[in-house]
Amino acid sequence: MPGRSPSSSTLSLLTLSLLATSAWVPACSDDVSGNESASTTGNADEVDTSGSSDSESSSSSSTDSSTGPMDTGTMDTGPMDTTPTDTGPMDTSTDTSSTDTTESTGGVMDMFIEPPPPPPIPENCDQALQGNSTVGCLFYGVDLDSHDAVENQQFAIAVSNVQENQVATVQVEQKQGNSWGVISGPTMVQALDLAIFNLPAFSQDDSGIKAGGAYRVSSDVPIIAYQFNPIDGASSYLSDASMLYPVPTWDHINHVVGWKVIDDGNVQGAYLTVVAAKDGTSVKITPSVTTLAGNGIPPSPAGVAFTINLNEGDIAEVMTKNMNQGLTGSRVESDADHPVAVFSGNECTFIPTNVYACDHLEEQLAGVRLWGQHFIASRVPPRSAQPDTSLWQIYASEDATTITITRDPQVTGIPSDQFVLNAGQVTEIYVGGTAAIPGDFEVEADKPIAVLNYMTGSENPGAGIGDPAMIQLSPIEQFLPRYVVLVPGTWINDVAVIARPAGAPITLDGAPIDNGLFIPVADSGYEVARVPVTDGIHVLDGDQNAFSVIIIGFDQWDSYAYLGGTGTGVINPNPVG
Template identity: 50%
Template sequence: MGLRRFGSITALLLVGCNPSAGDDGNPFETMATGCTAGGSTTGGPGTTGVDLDTTADGSGSTGGGPKLDVGSAVDLGGGGMPGTIPTTCATAEQFETTVGCRFYALDLDNYTPWDESQWGVAVANVQEAAMAEVVVEVHDANGWQIVAGPQAIAPKDLHVFALPDRHQEGSGVQPAGAYRVTADVPVIAYQFDPLGDGADVGWASADASLLHPAPSWDTTHHIVGMGSTAHLLPPQGAYVTVVAAHDGTVVTVTPSVATLAGPGVPAGVPGVPFDIMLDEGDVLEVMTQTLGSALTGTRVQSNDDHPVGVFTAHECANIPADVYACDHLEEQMPGLRRWGTSFVAARMPVRRPDQPEPSLWQIYASEDDTEVTLTAAAGVTGLPASPLVLDAGEVAEFYVGGSPTEPGDFLVDATRPVAVANYMTSQNNLTTNQTGDPAMVLLPPVEQFLPRYVVLVPTAWPTDVLVLTRPTGVAVSIDGQPVAQGEFSAVGADFEVARLEIPDGVYLLEADEPFTVSVAGMHQTGSYAYVGGLSTAVINPNPPEG
């Protein structure tokens, strides 16, 4: 499969993974063993190892608009307005989409001292003609106070807000810890941790996340993520972070593993719920206590009419767990009402043209007796036999690789709603071209593709890639320039995937039918990845409670 440097004449191929050894002095070091495609585990999270009570860290991993043919997606009774861009805030709130007018951004915990690096939020105006006016606020004793803006953003353009450090360290409640981002027309927002430039070593541990506007939040969330890391001193913790949009929000956390106590937060016992009261803008962080543990399977619920924003994150994760080097992870979790059943699993960019390295996948079931069918071309390696059968809270975890022409894309079809997460692996998973470290994306189900995106490719990352997934034959343009048919490869009969290397900048992506894009960047000591946006029309209106 081709990977073209978009906007230049350089053509590249996509890349690969094998074990290697060595220590180049980077502080994010681990044992330098490797992974192979085909390793897989299925089950809920577990715990092993050392208590981290004195470190406040923890660790471990477990095994009407345009119409889109969603193929074998199961009809769960949802409605909404998939595949369109709302033009007013009222419409955005009514139909629930990541194109919205009110967001809460969080400076999430990263590897110390890089958790204090420059952090920021990018706001994209995806309207055809309307200007957007955006403000960023923080809350104090006198109410919400503007700290950036008002900022006018032209149609199909983007503005970056560089914001002061407000990260929460370890388990605890941070009153008024969030930034509130509001716009007068629907926009898309992303956060970058850190924002980074060529002089900022914070990019050695970095990631990014699409932000979900508050009206699309939910009252029931299940957590998917990686375990904490045991190979650094101090060990690095996996955690979940919750932000409230309403005063008097009661958050109930049922941890899947032991979690640390902190200011306003009790120590968590596996399977035992605890309640925390939050007001608008307050931030709750719950971090793992024990090495070898992950928060996958943790449940986060809130009281009726008080939906919350929930992030799954990691200070600095190694993937695989014993492979150099670690990197920050973060993603905002959709609530269960927006989980789907049909996905195009377009993998992270590969890093060697001749030998694509395996990419880690997690498929998490929200309900019992979920059958998951995985379909791929013959050249794709590492997929477990399917259908898989998962119960609520169980996760299938496996590495998928392939060949230069079939690097590891596949289709996921489930009988009940699932979450699908993909991870870039650590740099020593490659024998050569050892660049990039772990990054995370949660893939949107096919029902939630959109026809237009404006995305930021931040400065100073030597390699940045757009991963495009489209219905077969649908024309996609970048800044008005069509993406050549030859850049796409088939994934099944109904979808195609392309990977384009691009320079830093702001890009407008459009098509006549809904498609999806993720953005990823790599440096020798780090990487980032995020999904460019999604419709959040309700797919699964009646998820089971608990």
């Protein structure tokens, strides 16, 4: 790879998640075919939970609380980064953002309410329109911006038929002028089977609007859909993938969480991408940092909103301008009748920002109205007997959000077990542990939050294999009782990370998972197992017990991580701000 070591995060997986969550109000019930607060500045603050922060010289006033082995309490600037942002710990009173972070001294919170039992898997498209899960009939995929070295490699969308007794008829369309034309399919997909659609490269490079830039995927029965960018990660070292949310689950209130720009000899940007599913969609974007101009996208200082207009299938990419910045804390808003999809991505990036090797990241984000308050932070698998750290981001959408962490003493890297975040603020921590207690913990909040986990680069101490990968975790409120996942044959190591209520029986392909594999997460009442899985399709079933699954694979200079599925009930129907 030019100017870099080999690396990647090929999400060569397809995870099929069966199921819906509880019958909450749907995010979007209309058929459109025919997840910084209302931060006054729009700035994201990266918050040091120990009470200190680093002042960044950009207008975003970002700080970095990374506590990984490569981090001594200052900003990870990376070997190529000459931006003078690494100023060391400072009192938060010097932070130029509109919000401060203070450490709470309150007691442990107990605000979580158990969700009702999940409804049946949608068996037809009318049921799927209720928007309660990632099983649906209409999706839009995007060939997202990646490293120039793989920009024109094979992009693909994969679909999985989660129905037990129905054949799905699936087609992929591309917009040609003002009309859609079928470019692949119709394809018959048998029950509990999958199909892969290899599609022409069609990416937007850097900031700009691309008319008809999305692919439209439709099915006559509910399915799961994923995109792979590129599909052959083993040879590219730069692949990633995204679970696609069906259109009825899209939101009109979206906050962006993601990682930063790096330089591997060429600047590799961080960006957000917006997709419209209806003509006449007006989108207001408030970037948290200075962003670049492009076709139809104006240059924008941090915190200054701009509006764009999109039609069905149009995409808009907004890219950062400056080194060592990301778009965390940016807001993407539309009206309730025109919800949008929002992706967070990096062309290629280091995690930590000074540790090789770089890798493409992408994730379709859940809208804010789907966010929860209770998480089991089940980390990516350790890659050695002396666990490497993994990066966690905890992001608040509302002011005065109290975060409480419950963990075993062996879990390291968390400077404070209780702290407060304001709207648009994020804390970033590198968490490790021991071979017996590798670094899982419980997160509770009194207001909705987002929690993301990242695998670090292969040169992070204790790693030696793999590269950056990105997952937005599902809150306990959105856990499902059954998943169908597919692991392809590209990776040396494939693992199912399972978080369950303690003792709840979970089967893998009909056989009970060994209880001895589960490690309790402090006194949370939950436990986590990391179960090696073979290539192919797998069914994980908890009967009436809701649990979570993340599928992770890693190889030399490669890794992928993918949420096995999630409920999409509107559990935060009236976000503040």
